[in-house]
Amino acid sequence: MTFQNIETLSWIGDRHGWLRMIDQTLLPTELREIDCRQVETVWEAIKKLRVRGAPAIGIAAAYGVCVGLQTLPQEVDFNVFRTRLNEVVDYLASSRPTAVNLFWALNRMKAKAESFYDSKNISEIRDALFSEAKMIHEEDRRICRAIGKFGQELVRDGDTFLTHCNAGGLATADYGTALAVFFAATEMGKKISVYADETRPLLQGSRLTAWELMQRGIDVTLICDSMAATVMKQGKINGVVVGADRIAANGDTANKIGTYSVAIAARTHRVPFYVAAPVSTFDLTLTDGNSIPIEERDAEEICNGFGKQTAPQGVKVYNPAFDITPAELITGIITEHGIISPVKRENIAKIVQL
Numbered sequence: 001m002t003f004q005n006i007e008t009l010s011w012i013g014d015r016h017g018w019l020r021m022i023d024q025t026l027l028p029t030e031l032r033e034i035d036c037r038q039v040e041t042v043w044e045a046i047k048k049l050r051v052r053g054a055p056a057i058g059i060a061a062a063y064g065v066c067v068g069l070q071t072l073p074q075e076v077d078f079n080v081f082r083t084r085l086n087e088v089v090d091y092l093a094s095s096r097p098t099a100v101n102l103f104w105a106l107n108r109m110k111a112k113a114e115s116f117y118d119s120k121n122i123s124e125i126r127d128a129l130f131s132e133a134k135m136i137h138e139e140d141r142r143i144c145r146a147i148g149k150f151g152q153e154l155v156r157d158g159d160t161f162l163t164h165c166n167a168g169g170l171a172t173a174d175y176g177t178a179l180a181v182f183f184a185a186t187e188m189g190k191k192i193s194v195y196a197d198e199t200r201p202l203l204q205g206s207r208l209t210a211w212e213l214m215q216r217g218i219d220v221t222l223i224c225d226s227m228a229a230t231v232m233k234q235g236k237i238n239g240v241v242v243g244a245d246r247i248a249a250n251g252d253t254a255n256k257i258g259t260y261s262v263a264i265a266a267r268t269h270r271v272p273f274y275v276a277a278p279v280s281t282f283d284l285t286l287t288d289g290n291s292i293p294i295e296e297r298d299a300e301e302i303c304n305g306f307g308k309q310t311a312p313q314g315v316k317v318y319n320p321a322f323d324i325t326p327a328e329l330i331t332g333i334i335t336e337h338g339i340i341s342p343v344k345r346e347n348i349a350k351i352v353q354l
């Protein structure tokens with residue numbers, strides 16, 4: 001997402017440089033960037049959702065590896081280098097558990113380093129890791145455009161769509177996944193409207209999605225999560241598109257808490273329900289959604305969100321950050337390789353392995 005020359009994520013300088021990102025916790029009232037020159041700062045930014053959204057977390061982590069290796073002197077023993085790399089990768093992997101793009105990007109970085117281990121040339125490995133991080137970043141831009149291109153075919157002129165959470169430019173390198181569908185449809189000259197669920201408890205829908213859509217001049221109406229079923233019943237919604245954090249081999253999809261309720265409401269009201277996600281969000285090692293790890297977050301997010309106490313002191317709280325939408329509720333999954341529909345294990349395997 002680029003506004004006023006500000007990108008969701010950018011790398012400043014050469015491989016000795018640092019990671020810069022929009023601090024998404026401050027939006028929509030303040031558009032400010034922060035610099036991450038230490039791996040601890042990258043970890044904290046992911047944990048605290050300064051950078052969030054599955055693909056953006058993966059990109060941040062890839063750059064985080066480069067930042068984490070900068071603590072080593074230029075001339076360093078190979079074993080010391082390898083130990084530090086593993087330590088940095090494991091540390092970044094501990095920031096958030098659900099979005100598989102984090103682990104996908106870290107594995108890719110580790111594999112890149114390992115492919116140079118025979119040479120034991122540290123400078124060469126550092127260069128290769130920096131190029132790999134930049135490649136992960138650049139690839140995501142292209143992937144989001146391709147998702148938009150395929151997804152916009154599902155949108156007719158005059159349609160109204162609903163989305164949940166934020167799967168926009170802020171959640172990716174640029175352009176988004178679910179929101180890419182709306183951006184691409186608009187670029188094709190289709191006039192569309194979007195209902196954005198506010199997305200309790202951290203309000204990614206109201207703070208980020210409504211903001212992004214308004215920035216791009218797309219007609220957006222904000223609703224509370226609890227209103228989604230009603231607007232569908234009122235016949236206002238032609239389709240739903242959401243993003244994903246991890247998709248199992250059978251198509252069961254983890255996404256922001258509340259997505260499952262939207263899918264149930266969509267099925268009841270015969271509204272098509274689409275997931276838009278890059279191939280890197282699929283986890284074919286998991287047979288179904290039951291084994292997707294679901295992050296549980298701090299009670300404060302529900303009881304004291306944004307600095308105001310909204311629940312009695314000491315109340316028991318359950319705060320899962322994601323839920324699983326079963327594959328049978330998903331009309332199609334929009335990827336950079338095309339649309340998977342019906343959402344069946346064999347169709348997924350075909351598209352993901354392209």
Ligand code: MRU
Binds near residue numbers: 053
């Ligand atoms: O907790 P968040 O804000 O990281 O959750 C983000 C989502 O659930 C998105 O829908 C998902 O990561 C897809 S982003 C293209």
